[in-house]
Amino acid sequence: MRILHIEDRFHPLMGYQPNFFAKYHDPAHEFHILSSNSFSIWDGTDRNYVLNEIDRECEKKCGIHIHRVDAYWAQGRKFNIWLKGLCRTINEIKPDIIYVHFIETYTATRVILNPSMRRKYRVFTDTHNLLNQYNKSLKHFIYYRLFMRIIGHTVNLSGIKVFATVKENYRMLTDMYGIKEKNILFSPIGTDLARYRYDRQEGDLLRQDMGILPEAIILLYTGKINQLKEPHLILLALQMIENKIDQPLAVVFVGSRASGYTEQYMTANLKNNRIRIYYQDAVSSSHLYAFYSMADMAVFPKENTLSALDAQACCLPVIMNDEPTNRERLEKGGIIFKKGDINDLAEKMLMLIKNRELRKQLGHAGYEFVKEIYDYRTITRKMEADLLADGGGPRGDKR
Numbered sequence: 511m512r513i514l515h516i517e518d519r520f521h522p523l524m525g526y527q528p529n530f531f532a533k534y535h536d537p538a539h540e541f542h543i544l545s546s547n548s549f550s551i552w553d554g555t556d557r558n559y560v561l562n563e564i565d566r567e568c569e570k571k572c573g574i575h576i577h578r579v580d581a582y583w584a585q586g587r588k589f590n591i592w593l594k595g596l597c598r599t600i601n602e603i604k605p606d607i608i609y610v611h612f613i614e615t616y617t618a619t620r621v622i623l624n625p626s627m628r629r630k631y632r633v634f635t636d637t638h639n640l641l642n643q644y645n646k647s648l649k650h651f652i653y654y655r656l657f658m659r660i661i662g663h664t665v666n667l668s669g670i671k672v673f674a675t676v677k678e679n680y681r682m683l684t685d686m687y688g689i690k691e692k693n694i695l696f697s698p699i700g701t702d703l704a705r706y707r708y709d710r711q712e713g714d715l716l717r718q719d720m721g722i723l724p725e726a727i728i729l730l731y732t733g734k735i736n737q738l739k740e741p742h743l744i745l746l747a748l749q750m751i752e753n754k755i756d757q758p759l760a761v762v763f764v765g766s767r768a769s770g771y772t773e774q775y776m777t778a779n780l781k782n783n784r785i786r787i788y789y790q791d792a793v794s795s796s797h798l799y800a801f802y803s804m805a806d807m808a809v810f811p812k813e814n815t816l817s818a819l820d821a822q823a824c825c826l827p828v829i830m831n832d833e834p835t836n837r838e839r840l841e842k843g844g845i846i847f848k849k850g851d852i853n854d855l856a857e858k859m860l861m862l863i864k865n866r867e868l869r870k871q872l873g874h875a876g877y878e879f880v881k882e883i884y885d886y887r888t889i890t891r892k893m894e895a896d897l898l899a900d901g902g903g904p905r906g907d908k909r
């Protein structure tokens with residue numbers, strides 16, 4: 511069976527969903543990826559010669575085929591770019607199944623609304639969107655409430671199957687897009703347990719390299735340091751509890767720092783000399799496990815992040831704000847604080863800082879939970895089984 515995955519952006523060295531589908535696909539099937547040839551969102555340029563080199567390495571390592579096309583509006587935009595020659599290239603590949611990622615994109619729209627594509631190929635798509643990503647602008651209302659209803663109507667008439675990735679967007683597919691439940695499958699975004707694993711030795715070595723005391727509790731944040739993620743909320747919460755901290759505490763921020771935001775917000779005005787702040791530039795996803803293994807807890811104070819799954823895969827307890835998808839992903843291995851409540855965040859942080867047994871309990875439970883539900887090896891095979899099943903297979907688990 512020849513299966514074609516289409517995504518506007520694909521980087522072989524990143525840790526996005528198609529990367530793990532490629533890594534763990536069943537070798538009995540031909541696995542193809544079609545994407546743009548733009549590299550701009552990762553380094554600001556379109557260095558095709560670099561992309562070509564790593565594409566060939568990925569093809570050899572994973573046993574897949576990567577196809578690139580030019581694109582309009584690609585500079586600096588992650589989604590809603592226009593792939594040139596999309597349908598022509600699909601016809602050249604001649605897949606049995608098309609899985610076009612992100613139903614909300616121009617690319618998915620072009621495939622779904624094209625009668626020829628629907629007639630020739632079995633088409634699947636998915637959504638990763640969450641309610642907190644929407645705003646109340648007229649533009650968003652027209653696109654998501656009206657235009658996506660047109661897409662949903664076509665999906666229903668054509669029997670196209672759509673993968674939800676969390677409970678939250680399962681409901682969005684039905685309530686906002688009007689897609690019938692019989693056309694919705696479930697395939698969660700997961701984590702790679704081969705990449706994200708607890709390694710005490712690597713964690714201890716990293717602690718030594720960073721000059722962190724062996725007895726210090728380590729609070730970790732990984733991700734972009736910018737206004738969208740607001741990691742400075744961790745520092746504000748620390749100011750509220752610093753007089754209750756009587757042991758060494760290392761707060762480690764790992765990620766690229768946005769200029770302006772960093773200077774304005776990431777300045778810790780702490781009087782407790784037992785607390786030290788560390789900054790580390792963004793590191794390769796293949797090395798993040800060492801930071802998770804080094805830490806005692808992870809805090810992601812705003813929005814959603816897949817890093818919560820990666821951290822739990824490394825036996826690390828996690829604190830996040832109260833949103834449906836966060837509650838879903840931290841069902842066993844984390845603590846939720848009231849959204850927008852810095853006092854509650856501070857209390858939850860202090861609770862984990864003070865309670866070693868609770869950290870250990872949550873870390874173990876979170877790992878077992880992620881291993882059962884979110885392991886990409888299992889997710890990929892289940893997804894492929896749904897692709898190959900007659901008519902798209904049974905509806906998936908609605909967790």
